[in-house]
Amino acid sequence: MPADDLTAERRRKIDELAALGVPAYNVDFVPSVTLDGARRVLADFEASAPAPADGEDAAEGPDVRVAGRVMQYRQQGRSCFAHIEAEDDRLQVWMRLDRVGEKQFAVVKLLDLGDIVGVRGKVMRTRRGEPTVVADEVTLLVKALQPPPEKYHGLQDQETRYRKRYLDLLASVEQRRHFAARTTVVRALRRTLDGRGFLETETPILQPIPGGGHARPFVTHWNALHTDVYLRIAIELHLKRLLVGGYRRVYEMGRVFRNEGLSPRHNPEFTMLEAYEAYTDYNGMRELTESLIVDAANALGPQHSDEEGGTVPCDDPLRRSFSGRELVLTPPFRAARMVDLVAQAFGFDPLDAWDELPDRARSLGVHLPPGAGPGTALTEMYEQRVENELWDPTFVLDYPAEVSPLARKRSDDGRFVERFELVVAGREVANAFSELNDPIDQRARFEDQARLRAAGDEQAFHLDEDFLEAIEVGMPPAGGLGIGVDRLVMLLTDAATIRDVLLFPTMRPRRRDGTHEEDSHLSPSRRAEES
CATH class of the missing domain: 2.40.50.140 (Nucleic acid-binding proteins)
Incomplete structure (x- = not known):
C-alpha cells in the first residue's frame, strides 16, 4: 500500500x-x-x-x-x-x-x-x-x-539511515546498542582522567578569535555588540589559560567546529577531548594516551564476530578487528620519528636534502601549497605517502616547527618540535605537544602565521593577543593532548565512516531534483587521503 x-x-x-x-x-x-x-x-x-x-x-x-x-x-x-x-x-x-x-x-x-x-x-x-x-x-x-521500517530487512537505504536516524534506530536493536557503545567510551575516557586528578572544565564555544588549530572557522554575528564571533575550532588556548591560573591538570570533552568539507573521516562539528598537565611533556602525554585508549577498549569488552565471521573472535578486548584486519592495541605502542618514516618510504634522508626538500618533494609527485618550506614539505610527504600505511598504533614523533606553532622546539634541533600524533589504521587519533610556554617565541610564531594568513592561507593561526598576555604572566612547562573522540569510537566499534558513530551527522543539502550539492571544500591532500 x-x-x-x-x-x-x-x-x-x-x-x-x-x-x-x-x-x-x-x-x-x-x-x-x-x-x-x-x-x-x-x-x-x-x-x-x-x-x-x-x-x-x-x-x-x-x-x-x-x-x-x-x-x-x-x-x-x-x-x-x-x-x-x-x-x-x-x-x-x-x-x-x-x-x-x-x-x-x-x-x-x-x-x-x-x-x-x-x-x-x-x-x-x-x-x-x-x-x-x-x-x-x-x-x-x-x-x-x-x-x-520493515523489521525483517531493516532500513536498507544508507542515506535515509543518516538523515532520519530515528528510523534507523527503530529498525535495529543492534544500532541502538552500537550508539550506546559510544557512551561507554566517553565514560571510560572521563573515568581515566578523573582518576588521575584532572579537573573537567567548560570553556567558550563562541570566541572573538578562533585559535588552537589549522582550520577555517564558522563565523556568526553577535547582534547586541554588532561584532562577528567564531565557533571554536579547538579547545586548547583556554585550557592553557587555566594552567596559567594555577590548575595543574585540566581537560574538556566537547564539540568543536571546522568549516570544511564532508568525508568518511570529517564532519564539520565533532567531539574533541583535550587535556593539559603542568610539569610534564609529550612523553608523559604518550603514557596518558595509551592508558586512555586501553581503558576505553577494556570498557567496551571483547569484540564479537559477525554472522559472516568478519571480525576477529577473541576474548582479549585489546585485539580487535577494523575493516577486516586485526588491530592490536596492546601497549607499549610503537614510536618512530616522522623524518625516519619518510626516509624509509622515499629512499633518502630528508635532513640531508633539507633546503631543497620542497623541490625534491614536488619532483616526486607530492602536492605542496604555495610558499611551502622544508617543514611543510616533510609533513606533506609523510601525510600523502606514509600515514595511510601505518596500521597498528604508532606514535609519530617530532613534527617540523613550521607546521606546529604551539609546540616547544627540540633543544637539539630547532627545526623540529616535541610533538607526536598517534596513528592507528592509517588515521590520526591523537595529537600531543610539549607545550610552548615562551611568550617571545610564541609571538614570533604567531606573527609568522599572520603573514601566511595575509598571503591567503585561511587555515593559518590568528594572532591572539589575550593568550600572549596570559603566557607572559607565566605558564608552567606542560604537556597537552587532543583525541578525536569520534575517530576513536570508529576504531573501537569497527565503523567505516564517521557518520556511523554520530547520531545526527551533517548531510549535504538536497537539491529539488533529489541530488546533492557537491563537496569542493576539501584540500587536495584531504581529497587524496579520502580517495
Missing part, C-alpha cells in the same frame, strides 16, 4: 478510536518495570513457585505494568499476540478478549505497527517457553501515523 494510503488508513483509525471515546495520544500510564525487569520478576516468581505438572499451563506470576512500541502484531480470533520494544529490549504481550473486555479489545484490533502501548497484566511463560505479559488492561499511548 502506498505511504499516503497507509497514513490515511491510520488517520481513519484515529476517528474510530474517537468514536469509542479513546484518545489516540495518552499520558495516563506509568510503567512499573522495564521489559527486562518484567522478565526478572518472572524469573524470581518461577524460582519460588512449584513447577507445573505435565500438560498444565504455567502459573501466572505477579502483576506488572510495561510500555513499548508495537513491532510485531498478529491477531488470532479473540486474542492477539504482539512484541513491544523499548530501549534495546523486547517482550511479548498477549491480549485476550476475555481478559481486557469488549471496549479494550476493540482498541487492540485497531493497533498498528509502530503504535506505543501500555500494558498491565500478569507475567507468565507460554508453552513455547517465551516470557509474556498477559494483559488485563491495554492503554493506547501513541497512534503512529507512519509505519516503522
